[in-house]
Amino acid sequence: MATPIRYSITSLDPASHVYDVSVTVDSPAPEGQVFSLPAWIPGSYMIREFGKNIVALRGESGGRKVQVRKLDKHTWQAAPCKGALTLHYQVYAWDLSVRTAHLDGTHGFFNGTSVFLAAHGFEQGQQVVEIRRPEGETFKRWRVATALAELKAKRYGFGTYVAQNYDELIDHPVELGEFALASFQAHGVPHDVVITGRVLNLDMTRLCDDLKKICEAQIAFFEPRSKRAPMERYVFMTLAVGDGYGGLEHRASTALICSRADLPVKGRPEQTDGYRTYLGLCSHEYFHTWNVKRIKPAVFAPYDLRQENYTSLLWLFEGFTSYYDDLFLVRTGVIDTDNYLKLVAKTVTGVLRGSGRKKQSVAESSFDAWVKYYRQDENAANAIVSYYTKGSLVALGLDLTIRQQTRGRRSLDDVMRGLWARYGRDFYEGVGRGVGEDEILALMEQWSDADLKGYYDRHIRGTEDVPLEALLPAYGVAYEVDLPKDARPWLGARVTKEGADAKLATVYEGGPAMQAGLSAGDKLVALDGLRVPAAGPDGLLARYRINDTVRIHAFRRDELMEFSVKLKADTAPQVSLKAVGKPVAVVRQREAWLKSRA
Template structure:
């Protein structure tokens, strides 16, 4: 049976100054009833309808090189006119690319970046066909040194096939594979390391002074640990960390053989940075944790998927109550991989873990929304947070990570160290990741039940189901004590508080970003968006506020003047004690042999 013709794409950064990609899509055997084309409405890994089609500026069709009618059906779909005879149908369109994030596309005279979901129209009825994409160099001598970085396969044997890091033709097995390989182009810095027999590239776009050798060595250790966790060989034969370096920024999005990252240049390692016996800078640990998180998704989410995502329907929301496992468990393992691989010390890991616990405790939304509900409502709540979010929602990332911690500790303690969450992840990989069978909504509970076995498995499965569907705080102090870790909680600050969070980036203006439930400000009638002007008749500023509050006592009544819109308002409120939400975790000074054995199994070597 002859091979079906490939769908052919061409993309050119034709006008970097105008941020426009020129794209074409060619089908050699279009549907004679009228070929339909669609652009995804969202990108896997970021659970919000993004409406990428709104960035298509112009679009026209040609049949055998002649203009051909095409109509828009809805916000992201087009249908070409029926064809009475066989021919070649091509769409030519422009995409505006000025979204400096990991989710869409960005183009200027310094670099170009795109996700396929933002630029490549899917051809109805042809998405299972192989795809060829010709990535063209922008015209002009200013771009002659530009390179290309992507995990897309080179189209070897095809005319115009790209060479490594070059412009030209790449291939994908089908549309799903095509859109799962983002592309970076420009004068980027390129680093390499080998992990588990696989070449890994680090691509840095933007100005930086990164010590690539140090970054590569630290990432190598993290990647090798993760591969060992699931079992070699890794599920890809090449991997690339595509990183856009900016003044201030943070973000990551996973793909099957790469990740798109956004980081602050101050978070990258530099020559002469303290290491070895020293603790790592906080920003660098944050960046390593981000890289670790996205790399872990190579298994958990990209291949071990909820059944609701197999396959994805990129035209509308895909609902699941399991993001607490796919994002939350990944959030647990991202920093755990740093300590288990020896990149950071156990004490540093406990500091990172304490911050996660503190962040969860600071939001009263944790008592109103379960992580299962948060997962299901990600499309409308978690990814569309407003000023009331801390009072209304819980993060399935952060609390999901703490649920993973609690489950891991209980598996280890209940089996005397013979079983752990690692075994659950390996079972999910073997049963679902390697088979492609999606995880049912009760599939995580079933995996825990099987791994725990005996009475432990069913008991922990019941606990887990109750926990993810409920809003109770986790018994972390008790569980950590069994692993020789002391849990302390204290007030988040030393001064009386108003029960608010201030907006940032407004200079010295004291604008309220959030008014917390049950706090003095809410009781007095203050609202998010109010601009505080004076406290007891004295001018307030972002710099002076803490100092003014420090001179008062819990229970003092104060007078606040504030602008709401353009109206001057007056409020009287009673200052409250800071909430006890700052958690610290320390290795216990004394621990028995059995406890130390459990702790070593969890964290690796400790004192």
């Protein structure tokens, strides 16, 4: 039996934001062992060049120095040597996100893609990691949160952890520090909730109760008979900060960032918008346990972490997940129908605002994620569409269309369970394969008993808006489009603060600013002779009427320019959705959709 690849990770000085890492190969390749760090992390479709954060690297074998040559931006080769080979290296970690690594005197966090060099030729073998506590009194109360299996460590303690291969190793993020910890059982599987950061009067009991409902519903959704979860243990890891939002899925855990104000407070039973958003994020990442971590595009089975892996199916893996995340909140009673419809209406309004939806389909958006969605510029709203948000509306439209065509006998739920049974259930049992780019339409039609080709061509491969205005009334939901009653003059741009300046971040296609010649990046100086504050011109614009013309001075680079802008009303549709109470048959159809149980 091959000996495992052995890693160790610690920090000699967390204040330096540097992890000290080593990797040992007992039987290195005779021609010179090759190592590499991934260029991207699954779930975040952008080349991030993690190798750039390695600030020092050296090799040794038997106490002697071994020369290491860098082959490219993320690959190294050690000179041939006899006996075990160890690379010692340091990784700079100062990105406070869920995608990479972060370290200071308050906590540490890392994804394996940022810190663990893969030993080429040994990726399928066992990988063992010793996580060591930093030295010093400051760190004596630190603990370890991860879903990695313990080898020589107590749960939540420093020590040795194990993964059965490199793909598993990098699919278990690690949180280090002092954190609040609670647990609940979902259909017999332990689920741990870890909250790092200062949160006053955190109502962990309420949070666990709500998450338990969501997790049990999703487990039963995919396995209605056995109610068997695809993991032995699950960990929700959240870093609470002053202002933040984000999540990244993993096979048995998720890493989250939220604003501390979004978390529930003891003694305050009201449900805030922020808490609903946080629960939706948790639901989203948990649904990914099935949809993308096990049901995958064929190009992700396996991942090629050296370069982009192109797929036109992210509308299915991210868009469908974005549909089901809030749907499970209402199906479990965590939120009510009115609040659910408000969330959907907000998504519809946001999608309809961007003119990019008329130029790019969700299939194209998926394929171009590497160069467009994850690298958005000032023209993004005018050029691209989100496979998350429009993808969620595509899923909603598909669900209602299937229910309508089959008179309630089938739904999108049947499609998801079909995908799970064929592609996901046994993925990590050595027989996993991914969904082919050209087979998804046939699969959806097979499991739904519906004719979906027209819908697929128009709304997935094409750029037509999802016809929710026509679909929703049959399910007792009124679709209304209005301009705000207090519509005010609109500049047609998104303004951000940059130091003491108000900067145009986005200039919307066809809006007053673009028609007048203003451009993204321009810094507003004055409006009709009055200084524009850094917060933007809204306060000044409030004193004007629609169709008034104003004189704007702005700097473009170092040149002062003057523009004549005719103000308009913001004509972007404001969508509202409301549940209606009659007739009874329509209400029953809505309840079958929003209150269905596995």
